[in-house]
Amino acid sequence: MATILIVDDTASMRQMIGFTLNDASYEVTEAADGNEALEAARKSKFDAVITDINMPNMDGISLVRELRSLADYKFTPILMLTTESQDSKRKECKEAGATGWIVKPFNPEQLLNVIKNVLN
Amino acid sequence: MNTKTSKNKIFWVLTTLFIASSWLLTVSFVSIWVAISSGLSTAIAMVLILDYVRKHDDFDEYQDVSLDEKTSPIDAIDEQLRSAIEPAKGEIDQLPKIDDMLTTMAGASERRRIDGLVRKWAELAKQFNAVKHHLDGQINEVIKQSEDATDTIASSFKTVINKATLQASQAMNLLEGTQGATSDGSPQSLQDFIRVSDERLNKMADEVMRVADLSVKMVRDLDDVKDRTQAIDGFLLDVGKLADQTSLLALNADIEASRAGDAGRGFGIVAQEVRRLSKRSNVFSHEIRNHLRMVKNGLNATYSNMQTLTSKDMAHANNIKNEIRTLTKTLEDKNREVADTVSDINTISKEIAQDVQNVVISLQFHDIISQKLNSITTPMDNLASAIDLLTNETNSLGLASNWDSELAAQDQQTKSATNGKPLPRSSNNTTGKENALPNSGPNVELF
Incomplete structure (x- = not known):
């Protein structure tokens, strides 16, 4: 089954995403910020990445830029999961190379559908 | 000078x-x-x-x-x-x-007056810094506590759901087993058991019915035998009569022979022999009739036994059939109940799945709350730096030098307090605009 990297500084968010994805038989790895995520992404190749935007140390948009600069993550789906709703942020994410945008709180069914879509 | x-x-x-x-x-x-x-x-x-x-x-x-x-x-x-x-x-x-x-x-x-105002201004800045410090502390406390609580709820919820899922699947396995398909004819499920026992019991009831039918036929055959023995009895009566008549004729012949004297002596011997034979034939006829009577009695007893047996067999077989029908019906009802339970469990599982979704959505409240709280601290930080700027500018006028150092100390204190605390998002949320702005795009968007 596909492996997914979850990046969020809130533990409960990581738990909820992890729970939803595990339930649908995805293999999940968690990271608390951009730096941790980047380190994990360098160690092993993930099929998709779900990341928050506002995080300490390295934010989501910087993470997307860093990941896109890695050969392994040129075309990997990266979804932004955030409470942000400004169009400017959306645009920034899109320009950084993000695959999609999901507003918190996410609906589990919706999240799984999007994951299924981007993995195909 | x-x-x-x-x-x-x-x-x-x-x-x-x-x-x-x-x-x-x-x-x-x-x-x-x-x-x-x-x-x-x-x-x-x-x-x-x-x-x-x-x-x-x-x-x-x-x-x-x-x-x-x-x-x-x-x-x-x-x-x-x-x-x-x-x-x-x-x-x-x-x-x-x-x-x-x-x-x-x-x-x-x-x-x-200006000095007084500047002092008041410094006092206000000091008060604001104290309030800000207090609010920052409170907000961080709320964020921390709600995070801890949410973590606990989330992990407990995860455990509960895993257990509920396991329980449901075990119940389903158990119930599906009672509804399962047959493999080698031996009953694997309740449904199979009902079917097989019904088959076997019906077969047995059919056997009992067949025996009962045979008994009826045997009774009918016995009736026939009884009629025939009756006829034999009649014939034997005739044989007795014939013997009696033969004996009477032989007596007459003997009388006639004795009247004829010596010439009739031989004939008299024949006549006596005929009488003796007819008597013996009469005795035989009696004995046969006696035996025949005993046979008739035996047949009658058998006949009545057979009749009792036949009616009892029939009633028993019918009872068995009825009981089997009731038993089967009960089992079928039970089976239907099981099927209903399975369906209920399925429905509940679906409802649980829906509830799980709702809980997953709701448990994201902490993240949203902490973001909103952080967005309160951001304008406060902005206000604090604006006040810092203004007090610094006032200081540069050199109107009141004695509170310069005081303000600088306060400023330092506030800054160190803010830096020392975990305010992960405040640096990124440069404005609190995200809450004020309407959600202009769709919830999900693939670029």
Whole structure:
């Protein structure tokens, strides 16, 4: 089954995403910020990445830029999961190379559908 | 200061000399010029003195000190001149000094007001910093506590759901087993068990029915046998009658033979033998009829037994059939209940799945709350830095120097308090706009 990297500084968010994805038989790895995520992404190749935007140390948009600069993550789906709703942020994410945008709180069914879509 | 003071003294001495000499010259030589020159000189003297006094309101102090300390010839002249013009100077100086005093007093009052305002301003900044510090602490506490609580709820929820899922699947396995398909004819499920036992029991009931049918046929056959024995009995009666008649005929023949004498002796022997045979035949006939009666009795007993047996068999077989039907029906009802339970479990599982979704959505509240709380601290931080800027600017005016250090200390304290605390998002949320702005895009968007 596909492996997914979850990046969020809130533990409960990581738990909820992890729970939803595990339930649908995805293999999940968690990271608390951009730096941790980047380190994990360098160690092993993930099929998709779900990341928050506002995080300490390295934010989501910087993470997307860093990941896109890695050969392994040129075309990997990266979804932004955030409470942000400004169009400017959306645009920034899109320009950084993000695959999609999901507003918190996410609906589990919706999240799984999007994951299924981007993995195909 | 000393250099400047001595220069001023020289200036003052020269000026006084000039005024005195011009005054004397004017009075001694040109009477016409008296009025003009004296007026002009007085004016110049007034302007200069006014200027001097305005610039040096501490004139007297320095004057006293210098008189005590300095003993130069210029100073001596200076003192002489000074005493000479003192009455006039006193009058002239009164007006500008009062003006200056008033100005100075007004300035001092203004300055006191500004000082007071600046102090109040510093006090306000201090209070704001204290409130901000307190609010920051409270907000962080709320975020921390709600995070801990949410973590606990989330992990407990995860455990509960995993257990519920396991329980449901076990129940389903168990119930599906009772509904399962057959493999090798042996009952694997409740449904199979019902079917097989129904089959076997029905087969047994059919056997009982067949035996009962056979019994009925046997009874009918026995009836036939009874009729035939009745007929044999009738025949045997006839045989008895024939023997009796034969015996009577033989008796008659014997009488006739004895009447014929010797010639009939042989015939008499034959007649006696015929009588003996007929008697024996009669005895046989009786014995056969006796045996036949016993057979008839036996047949009758068998017949009635058979009849009882047959009716009992039939009733029993019917009972068995009815019982099997009831039993099967009960089992089928049970089976239907099981099927209903399975369906209920399926429905509940679906409902749980929906509830799980709702809980997953709801448990994201902490993240949203902490973001919103952080967005409260951001404008507060902005306000704090605006106040910092303003107080710094006020400080740079140098109006009140004694609270400069105080403010700087406060500022440092606030900054260190803010940096020391985990406010992960405040640095990124440069404004609190995200909450004020309407959600302009769709919830999910693939670029």
